[in-house]
Amino acid sequence: MTTTSPSIEITHLAKSYGSTQAVADVSFHAESGRVLALLGPNGAGKTTTMRILLGLATAESGHALIDGTAYSDLSSPAHRVGAVLDAGGLHPDRTAREHLRITAAMIGASQRIISPVLQQVGLADAADRPVRGYSLGMRQRLALANALLGDPSILVLDEPANGLDPAGIRWLRQYLRAFAAQGGTVLLSTHVLTEVALVADDLVIIDRGRSLITGALDALTAHSDLEQLYLSMTSAGSDQPIHHASGAPAGSTSTDRETLR
Ligand SMILES: Nc1ncnc2c1ncn2[C@@H]1O[C@H](COP(=O)(O)OP(=O)(O)OP(=O)(O)O)[C@@H](O)[C@H]1O
Structure with missing residues (x-):
């Protein structure tokens, strides 16, 4: 027990x-x-x-x-707690890195964590492209990256x-x-x-x-x-x-x- x-x-x-x-x-x-x-x-x-x-x-x-x-x-x-309830709510004109910068600033996380998290979720190569062109799977990865910024x-x-x-x-x-x-x-x-x-x-x-x-x-x-x-x-x-x-x-x-x- x-x-x-x-x-x-x-x-x-x-x-x-x-x-x-x-x-x-x-x-x-x-x-x-x-x-x-x-x-x-x-x-x-x-x-x-x-x-x-x-x-x-x-x-x-x-x-x-x-x-x-x-x-x-x-x-x-x-x-x-890092949470992903849906992969929506992303701004189509912002890049993944820009989304993560905003979240990091909001939750008081270091901006230095952004690149490692992008690597972790496999989005490093696409990080500076607007989310508009992302597949659903890429949006899921970005949503997970957002959830990981606080190192929960x-x-x-x-x-x-x-x-x-x-x-x-x-x-x-x-x-x-x-x-x-x-x-x-x-x-x-x-x-x-x-x-x-x-x-x-x-x-x-x-x-x-x-x-x-x-x-x-x-x-x-x-x-x-x-x-x-x-x-x-x-x-x-x-x-x-x-x-x-x-x-x-x-x-x-x-x-x-x-x-x-
Ligand atoms: N905001 C809401 N307003 C009205 N009904 C809702 C709301 N949210 C959920 N429901 C209803 O509550 C029930 C449970 O929904 P919920 O989304 O929690 O199920 P779920 O198990 O996550 O389903 P799924 O696998 O389809 O996502 C459903 O009948 C749904 O239509």
Whole structure:
């Protein structure tokens, strides 16, 4: 059983938009040194959960904490958490380097970090070209570069492989594994099962606003493969009622979850 406190702790989170219950009951925690994948079909509530965690939406009930503190109460959030929720919001006439200069100035990061970060994300050669000509994959890389400027120990990434070509996906996977190996915490959302299998240590399956199962990927897939587990639990598999497969149910105690490691 681990004795470290989780870097990210989500407890019985709920949020609705009008009559749409975007998040009904989501609980899980993410720990340093590990990659946690939030897996669920379209509209499951993944982005809303991340938006609440990052203080961009307000929960009706429950908690979303980073190192025990709400994001909005962190003293220098960009230096604790690097987040990519979408690769939009870029100015088409600015270059990648110009975008990073502005972000660095805003968060109080040194301008000296910009060139190394551009190298890290594989954008050094394109750094001085306007973003207008960037592919979706290049925009994803730039968004990640923005998130890395504060040298954060936690990454929160909404579908980060979106738009990346196979080489880019492999690069991202290796990057995230190395980030976790150095003690970082990674929370990413996806609906790509193969990516989960290759990158994640821990898994949360989420559907219709509820976390259905949480635990270490190895333990959860010890008796059934990931696709079978996912399809048996979510509305992506059938219209049958959702049931809990083997493993810890969402909202279980950390003791329950640790038994799955
Ligand atoms: N700002 C909003 N206003 C109204 N409804 C919203 C809003 N944001 C999310 N929703 C709804 O809440 C539900 C959950 O959406 P969310 O984006 O969190 O799901 P998701 O799992 O990230 O989906 P996807 O994989 O398609 O990105 C969906 O039904 C969505 O339409």
